[in-house]
Amino acid sequence: GEDVEQSLFLSVREGDSSVINCTYTDSSSTYLYWYKQEPGAGLQLLTYIFSNMDMKQDQRLTVLLNKKDKHLSLRIADTQTGDSAIYFCAGYGGATNKLIFGTGTLLAVQP
């Protein structure tokens, strides 16, 4: 089945760019997603990318997809303290009704 992996922790300074990485195993994933979870809250859909795209930009967010290496990244430009949260990538796990989530990356933004 699908397996999705992320690094556990990333620390950046306010104003810098953040890059959060994710690798997945199931090449049949149609869509790949990034979610943000602030402390004590549910998951908020940030952005998604369709599998036939290489890049998607949405304001400060840039998603890059390397299908050959099965690698997905989320770049946050001009990172703010309000971006501090856990970020999950997720992919659709093949012939199931289920999204498979990574373990989450905790982004800490230092003022």
Added chain:
Amino acid sequence: SQTIHQWPATLVQPVGSPLSLECTVEGTSNPNLYWYRQAAGRGLQLLFYSVGIGQISSEVPQNLSASRPQDRQFILSSKKLLLSDSGFYLCAKRGGIQETQYFGPGTRLLVL
């Protein structure tokens, strides 16, 4: 609308007591609904999903059960809680573009 309501927001229960968590959703009819648990740490574990009224698929053997008595209502239950049932329970629905899942605000459960 992708609005999802979860009730209660926080719950403290003794070991051995019953549990009922409720999730109600707005928007299109007959959505796919999901229950996840997020234990200390961070990973999301899919517990149950439902493709329609009365249709429940269980992902892992456990002390919990789920029911879907109405199209937009999904309930997570237990007859006797264990300490290991503590966690953050998230309800989600599938809507919008294909497999996109939208999440509710969650219920934090502490079993003592």
